[in-house]
Amino acid sequence: MGLERVAYLMQGVDNMYEIDEVYPVLAKAAEVSGRRYGAGGDDDVRMRVVADHVRSSLMLMTDGVTPGNEARGYVLRRLLRRSIRAMRLLGVHEPVLPELLPVSRDQMAPGYPDITAQWERVSQVAYAEEEAFRRTLASGTQIFDLAAGQAKAEHAGTLSGERAFQLHDTYGFPIDLTLEMAAEQGLQVDREGFTRLMQEQKERARADARAKKGGTVSVEAYRELRAAGEVPFLGYTDLTSDATVRGIIADGRLVERARPGEVVEVVLDQTPFYAEAGGQDADSGSITGSGLSLDVLDVQRPVQGLVVHRVRIEDGELATGMPVVAAVDAAARASASQAHTATHIVNAALRQILGPTTAQAGSYNRPGYLRFDFSSQQALSAMMREELEGLSNEAIRTDFSVTATQLPLAEAKALGAQAMFGEKYGEIVRMVELGGPWSRELCGGTHVERTSQIGLLSLLGESSVGSGVRRVEAFVSADAFSHLAKERALVANLADLLKVQPDQLTDRVAKLVAQVKSAEKEIAALRSKEVLTQVPTLVAAAGTAGPYDLVAQQLVGVGAEDLRTLAIETRTALGERPGVVALVGGVGKPVLIVATTAAARVLGAKAGALVAAGAPRLGGRGGGRDDLAQGGGTDAAGASAALAAVRQALQG
Secondary structure, eight states: OOHHHHHHHHTTOSSGGGSTTTHHHHHHHHHHHTOOTTSOSHHHHHHHHHHHHHHHHHHHHHTTOOOOSSHHHHHHHHHHHHHHHHHHHTTOOSOOHHHHHHHHHHHHTTTOTHHHHHHHHHHHHHHHHHHHHHHHHHHHHHHHHHHHHHHHHTTOOEEOHHHHHHHHHHHOOOHHHHHHHHHHTTOEEOHHHHHHHHHHHHHHHHHHHHHHHTOOOOHHHHHHHHTTOOOOBOTTTOSEEEEEEEEEEETTEEESEEOTTOEEEEEESSBOOOOSBTTBOOOOEEEEETTEEEEEEEEEEEETTEEEEEEEEEESOEETTOEEEEEEOHHHHHHHHHHHHHHHHHHHHHHHHHOTTOOEEEEEEETTEEEEEEEOSSOOOHHHHHHHHHHHHHHHHHTOBEEEEEEEHHHHHHTTOBOOTTOOOOSEEEEEEETGGGEEEEOOSOOOSBGGGGOOEEEEEEEEEETTEEEEEEEEHHHHHHHHHHHHHHHHHHHHHHTSOGGGHHHHHHHHHHHHHHHHHHHHHHHHHHHHTTHHHHHHTOEEETTEEEEEEEOTTOOHHHHHHHHHHHHHHTTTSOEEEEEEEOSSSOEEEEEEOHHHHHTTOOHHHHHHHHGGGGTSEEEEOSSEEEEEOSOGGGHHHHHHHHHHHHHO
16 A cells, blocks of 8 residues: 555545645645645645655655756656745745755654765755756746747747747756746647657767767667577686677678678677776777687677677678687776776775765776766865875775675675665676775676775866766876876976976966966956946947837957946946847857846836847847846857847837
8 A cells, every 4th residue: 555545544634745754844835935735726736746746856865866867867856846846836936945855854764764864965965956946947937938928929829849949958947847837828838849859859869879889779689699698708707718709780780791891790609808887998809710800899788698899890701600719908908997996996985085975976987097976066175185086095005905796685785885876786796895895886897906906096186067966087007107297297397487496386376377367457447447438339329129228239359247347337327218238249259238227127128038038149048137137159140130139029
């Protein structure tokens, strides 16, 4: 029956939204919004949506899911955003998750203690997602309002698929939000047109991915070859092995032979080549036979249990059933193994610095290089980055033994082995340990035998790669030494150029930067004075658009800050008239600034909406307050069209 249904019957309530684990969130939503639950109608539905979605989101995030645009992450993002949207419809425009999520935590934690342990990470992720969605609503809602108004004016009754797709693709509006907002305005949405455009976008993405890989996809051919049995991977112990060609795929079809110069896919009955997986790049090397030489370009597992080698035939004719020798590039494999083991070290070091709730969000390693993604709402400080590099190199010098053990999944988890959320694991898993409990992860990749074989790790930097996800990158081994040598040479050159000792370089550069900033401020002040001399000319050139005085001009070469100042001063010069100032300028990329007088705003002119109408003509977007707004794009040739769009919006 499920916990909720049992509680619903045992507690004598009318529905599952009123049980003890859910109702407190609903009650809090009613308190925050000032609405009464139980009155019926849309308000009750919205409060139930909030109560259900907030709890579901809490549990997903506790399990390690982060908001995103794919799979579980997309489901979570929709749940959170629908909750926020429902509260806005209840009249609450301030952040709501800091009010609602702790209530759900307090109800659920007694039965699920992990919620308390994960709370710091979960709350950071949730609150950051709400802040991002609030920004999305601020810009996208203006575009939606314009589109809805246009549809009503044309008595169309339907929002076009193109407009719905633009809201999704450009402004981050999920289609369900567009559908909800359209229904509130009494409009339909061309869902078929939206779906068609989404499908076209996906097909373009797939085509791009196939083009980058240089191959085609033939699942049927793969399945036919997989039916002959799993391809054993020998590469943990052997870098060279005898094998037999089980099958050849060319242009998506199984073929019996392939000639020199062709690029085809080859399946062997066994292989030492590591197929790209778990963040580790594929092995490179060669496959040879009697009069035959193949260069291995890539190795993949398109079907579980099947290893496919993408090869270029250098010499000889390849045929099904041929005996061959498969040989992995030993130097590249060793370097890739160093990078993969270093990735485990970085993971363990980050958990020491940020705490055990830090979750891995992805990784990639190839010979000499690694990157590691992790959940965090805040950037690593300079001190943290230094500590991360120090802990990692300390682990390398400690010379931990690296062991791999096959054992049941439940036993590995009981030992504290980390698993990548979203990965599928069988009953028997491979656990890689560094120094025993120092680092335990479920991993199918290749590794060094001892951490000292890595040599050195040099941290390149840390950055954001998405909402709540950070990334660190590093060089390892010889690549790390080479990177440090280049940095040392750079420091020496700068010290020589500036005539200081290397340890004085920071102070000297800081003084130079301060001097440059001071000079830039003086130049900017002089330029602003010069720009403001144009105000009388702009006011004199004002035209009309409906009931408004309109100053609409393109000012080539005027930067965004000066353009903004000029718009404000020109608006001031218009006095009490219902005036609108629309200026296009910018250095490099075009910028659109719109300013409105108080009298113009009384008549309905909103700067944010006007920028939203004009900015797309510049190949971009924008928005802002009713009195002052800014947008931009990449197409300066659209300046006249952008100003014309502002004029048309005013006339409408």
